[in-house]
Amino acid sequence: GQQLNQSPQSMFIQEGEDVSMNCTSSSIFNTWLWYKQDPGEGPVLLIALYKAGELTSNGRLTAQFGITRKDSFLNISASIPSDVGIYFCAGSIQGAQKLVFGQGTRLTINP
Amino acid sequence: DTGVSQDPRHKITKRGQNVTFRCDPISEHNRLYWYRQTLGQGPEFLTYFQNEAQLEKSRLLSDRFSAERPKGSFSTLEIQRTEQGDSAMYLCASSLLGPTNTGELFFGEGSRLTVL
DSSP states (O other), X not given: OOOEEXXXXXXXXXXXXXXXXXXXXXSOOSEEXXXXXXXXXXXXXXXXXXXXXXXXXXXXXXXXXXTTSSEXXXXXXXXXXXXXXXXXXXXXXXXXXXXEEOOOEEEEEEO | OOSOEEEOSEEEEOTTOOEXXXXXXXXXXXXXXXXXXXXXXXXXXXXXXXXXXEEEEXXXXXXXXXXXXXXXXXXXXXXXXXXXXXXXEEEEEEEOOOTTOOOOOEEOOOEEEEEO
16 A cells, blocks of 8 residues: 655754654655644644645745655744644545555654 | 544553444534554554445454444444454544545544553
Protein backbone atom coordinates (compact mmCIF):
# COMPACT_ATOMS: atom_id res chain seq x y z
CA GLY A 1 0.00 0.00 0.00
CA GLN A 2 0.94 3.64 -0.03
CA GLN A 3 3.69 4.70 2.33
CA LEU A 4 4.46 8.19 3.54
CA ASN A 5 7.85 8.93 5.01
CA GLN A 6 8.18 11.94 7.25
CA SER A 7 11.40 13.54 8.32
CA PRO A 8 12.79 14.31 10.69
CA GLN A 9 11.18 11.95 13.20
CA SER A 10 11.87 14.44 15.98
CA MET A 11 13.15 17.97 16.38
CA PHE A 12 14.49 19.84 19.40
CA ILE A 13 14.64 23.58 18.85
CA GLN A 14 14.79 26.86 20.73
CA GLU A 15 11.77 29.09 20.99
CA GLY A 16 11.74 31.59 18.17
CA GLU A 17 13.47 29.32 15.65
CA ASP A 18 11.96 28.36 12.33
CA VAL A 19 11.03 24.73 11.68
CA SER A 20 10.95 22.71 8.48
CA MET A 21 9.68 19.20 7.99
CA ASN A 22 8.79 17.17 4.96
CA CYS A 23 6.91 14.17 3.75
CA THR A 24 7.64 11.97 0.74
CA SER A 25 5.69 9.24 -0.95
CA SER A 26 6.33 6.49 -3.45
CA SER A 27 2.93 7.23 -4.98
CA ILE A 28 1.39 10.32 -6.50
CA PHE A 29 -1.16 12.07 -4.32
CA ASN A 30 -3.75 14.63 -5.39
CA THR A 31 -4.33 16.02 -1.90
CA TRP A 32 -1.91 16.68 0.93
CA LEU A 33 -2.99 17.60 4.43
CA TRP A 34 -1.00 18.53 7.52
CA TYR A 35 -2.30 17.80 11.00
CA LYS A 36 -1.06 18.52 14.53
CA GLN A 37 -1.74 16.18 17.41
CA ASP A 38 -1.38 16.93 21.12
CA PRO A 39 -0.98 14.09 23.65
CA GLY A 40 -4.23 12.24 24.25
CA GLU A 41 -6.11 14.21 21.60
CA GLY A 42 -7.15 13.67 18.03
CA PRO A 43 -5.31 15.24 15.09
CA VAL A 44 -6.28 18.81 14.22
CA LEU A 45 -6.19 19.95 10.61
CA LEU A 46 -3.68 22.74 9.95
CA ILE A 47 -3.38 23.14 6.18
CA ALA A 48 -4.84 21.44 3.10
CA LEU A 49 -3.20 21.43 -0.35
CA TYR A 50 -4.92 20.48 -3.61
CA LYS A 51 -2.69 21.43 -6.54
CA ALA A 52 0.88 20.54 -7.44
CA GLY A 53 3.13 23.49 -6.67
CA GLU A 54 0.54 25.12 -4.39
CA LEU A 55 1.90 27.16 -1.50
CA THR A 56 -0.55 27.85 1.32
CA SER A 57 -0.15 29.72 4.59
CA ASN A 58 -2.07 29.63 7.86
CA GLY A 59 -0.60 32.22 10.22
CA ARG A 60 2.98 31.21 10.96
CA LEU A 61 2.56 27.94 9.09
CA THR A 62 3.34 27.51 5.40
CA ALA A 63 2.98 24.31 3.43
CA GLN A 64 3.74 23.39 -0.14
CA PHE A 65 2.47 20.67 -2.44
CA GLY A 66 5.50 19.33 -4.28
CA ILE A 67 5.59 19.70 -8.06
CA THR A 68 6.11 15.95 -8.50
CA ARG A 69 2.99 15.28 -6.38
CA LYS A 70 5.10 12.90 -4.30
CA ASP A 71 6.13 15.27 -1.54
CA SER A 72 5.03 18.10 0.69
CA PHE A 73 6.73 20.49 3.09
CA LEU A 74 5.60 22.27 6.24
CA ASN A 75 7.39 25.27 7.67
CA ILE A 76 6.70 26.96 11.00
CA SER A 77 8.17 30.38 11.53
CA ALA A 78 9.14 31.94 14.87
CA SER A 79 8.16 28.89 16.94
CA ILE A 80 6.34 29.36 20.24
CA PRO A 81 5.76 26.90 23.11
CA SER A 82 2.25 25.95 21.94
CA ASP A 83 3.74 24.61 18.69
CA VAL A 84 4.94 21.58 20.67
CA GLY A 85 3.30 18.38 19.48
CA ILE A 86 3.39 15.78 16.75
CA TYR A 87 2.88 16.88 13.16
CA PHE A 88 1.48 14.42 10.63
CA CYS A 89 1.31 14.65 6.90
CA ALA A 90 -1.49 12.82 5.16
CA GLY A 91 -2.31 12.25 1.53
CA SER A 92 -5.04 10.90 -0.64
CA ILE A 93 -4.94 9.61 -4.20
CA GLN A 94 -7.34 10.44 -7.00
CA GLY A 95 -10.77 9.02 -6.39
CA ALA A 96 -10.03 7.82 -2.88
CA GLN A 97 -11.24 9.79 0.09
CA LYS A 98 -9.33 7.87 2.72
CA LEU A 99 -6.12 9.41 3.96
CA VAL A 100 -2.75 7.73 4.37
CA PHE A 101 -0.68 9.17 7.23
CA GLY A 102 3.02 9.56 7.80
CA GLN A 103 4.70 8.46 11.01
CA GLY A 104 4.82 11.97 12.41
CA THR A 105 7.43 14.54 13.39
CA ARG A 106 7.65 15.22 17.12
CA LEU A 107 8.49 18.86 17.84
CA THR A 108 9.98 19.86 21.20
CA ILE A 109 10.71 23.50 22.01
CA ASN A 110 13.14 24.69 24.64
CA PRO A 111 12.06 28.03 26.11
CA ASP B 1 -19.65 22.12 20.33
CA THR B 2 -20.24 21.07 16.74
CA GLY B 3 -17.12 18.94 16.31
CA VAL B 4 -16.76 15.17 16.14
CA SER B 5 -17.42 13.58 19.52
CA GLN B 6 -16.38 10.14 20.69
CA ASP B 7 -17.41 8.10 23.67
CA PRO B 8 -15.94 6.81 25.88
CA ARG B 9 -12.65 8.67 25.91
CA HIS B 10 -10.97 5.88 27.80
CA LYS B 11 -11.80 2.20 28.18
CA ILE B 12 -9.92 -0.41 30.18
CA THR B 13 -11.04 -3.98 29.70
CA LYS B 14 -9.88 -7.50 30.28
CA ARG B 15 -8.80 -9.71 27.43
CA GLY B 16 -11.72 -11.56 25.92
CA GLN B 17 -14.33 -8.92 26.72
CA ASN B 18 -16.29 -7.02 24.09
CA VAL B 19 -16.09 -3.25 23.80
CA THR B 20 -18.08 -0.71 21.81
CA PHE B 21 -17.14 2.83 20.85
CA ARG B 22 -19.50 5.49 19.61
CA CYS B 23 -18.83 8.39 17.26
CA ASP B 24 -21.07 11.35 16.53
CA PRO B 25 -19.82 13.16 13.42
CA ILE B 26 -20.25 16.80 12.48
CA SER B 27 -23.94 16.97 11.71
CA GLU B 28 -23.88 17.86 8.00
CA HIS B 29 -21.02 15.49 7.14
CA ASN B 30 -21.91 12.50 5.01
CA ARG B 31 -18.70 10.50 5.38
CA LEU B 32 -17.48 8.90 8.59
CA TYR B 33 -14.16 7.18 9.11
CA TRP B 34 -12.57 4.99 11.75
CA TYR B 35 -8.81 4.97 12.23
CA ARG B 36 -6.57 3.21 14.72
CA GLN B 37 -3.43 4.75 16.16
CA THR B 38 -0.78 2.97 18.20
CA LEU B 39 1.93 4.69 20.18
CA GLY B 40 4.48 6.47 18.02
CA GLN B 41 2.62 5.82 14.78
CA GLY B 42 0.32 7.77 12.53
CA PRO B 43 -3.35 6.88 12.27
CA GLU B 44 -4.14 3.77 10.20
CA PHE B 45 -7.33 3.54 8.17
CA LEU B 46 -9.86 0.93 9.31
CA THR B 47 -13.12 1.65 7.50
CA TYR B 48 -15.41 4.38 6.24
CA PHE B 49 -19.08 5.03 5.57
CA GLN B 50 -20.86 7.26 3.13
CA ASN B 51 -24.19 7.92 4.77
CA GLU B 52 -25.20 4.47 6.08
CA ALA B 53 -23.23 2.42 3.53
CA GLN B 54 -19.89 0.95 4.56
CA LEU B 55 -17.80 1.50 1.43
CA GLU B 56 -14.38 0.20 2.35
CA LYS B 57 -12.76 -1.94 5.03
CA SER B 58 -9.05 -2.30 5.67
CA ARG B 59 -7.38 -5.67 6.01
CA LEU B 60 -6.55 -4.44 9.52
CA LEU B 61 -10.22 -4.91 10.38
CA SER B 62 -10.35 -8.53 11.49
CA ASP B 63 -13.53 -10.54 11.90
CA ARG B 64 -13.65 -9.47 15.54
CA PHE B 65 -14.24 -5.87 14.48
CA SER B 66 -17.56 -4.59 13.24
CA ALA B 67 -18.67 -1.05 12.48
CA GLU B 68 -22.14 0.24 11.82
CA ARG B 69 -23.77 3.51 10.90
CA PRO B 70 -27.43 2.49 10.89
CA LYS B 71 -29.11 5.81 10.15
CA GLY B 72 -26.28 7.61 8.46
CA SER B 73 -25.58 9.70 11.55
CA PHE B 74 -23.67 8.26 14.52
CA SER B 75 -21.49 5.17 14.18
CA THR B 76 -20.38 2.38 16.49
CA LEU B 77 -17.23 0.31 16.39
CA GLU B 78 -17.40 -2.98 18.27
CA ILE B 79 -14.46 -5.20 19.08
CA GLN B 80 -15.33 -8.71 20.19
CA ARG B 81 -13.08 -10.97 22.26
CA THR B 82 -10.51 -8.24 22.75
CA GLU B 83 -6.81 -9.06 22.63
CA GLN B 84 -3.91 -7.14 24.09
CA GLY B 85 -2.87 -6.17 20.57
CA ASP B 86 -6.12 -4.24 20.23
CA SER B 87 -4.85 -1.67 22.72
CA ALA B 88 -4.72 1.59 20.78
CA MET B 89 -6.41 4.94 20.25
CA TYR B 90 -9.47 4.58 18.03
CA LEU B 91 -10.10 7.76 16.12
CA CYS B 92 -13.27 8.77 14.34
CA ALA B 93 -13.32 11.42 11.63
CA SER B 94 -15.97 12.90 9.39
CA SER B 95 -15.99 14.81 6.14
CA LEU B 96 -18.42 16.39 3.72
CA LEU B 97 -18.09 15.04 0.23
CA GLY B 98 -19.71 17.22 -2.38
CA PRO B 99 -19.09 18.92 -5.72
CA THR B 100 -17.60 22.06 -4.20
CA ASN B 101 -15.47 20.64 -1.41
CA THR B 102 -12.59 18.31 -1.04
CA GLY B 103 -13.51 16.07 1.87
CA GLU B 104 -11.05 17.23 4.47
CA LEU B 105 -11.21 14.92 7.48
CA PHE B 106 -12.01 16.33 10.89
CA PHE B 107 -11.11 14.08 13.79
CA GLY B 108 -12.62 13.51 17.20
CA GLU B 109 -10.56 13.32 20.36
CA GLY B 110 -10.34 9.54 20.18
CA SER B 111 -11.23 6.60 22.39
CA ARG B 112 -8.23 5.04 24.07
CA LEU B 113 -8.54 1.29 24.64
CA THR B 114 -6.36 -0.61 27.06
CA VAL B 115 -6.71 -4.40 27.10
CA LEU B 116 -5.25 -6.05 30.18
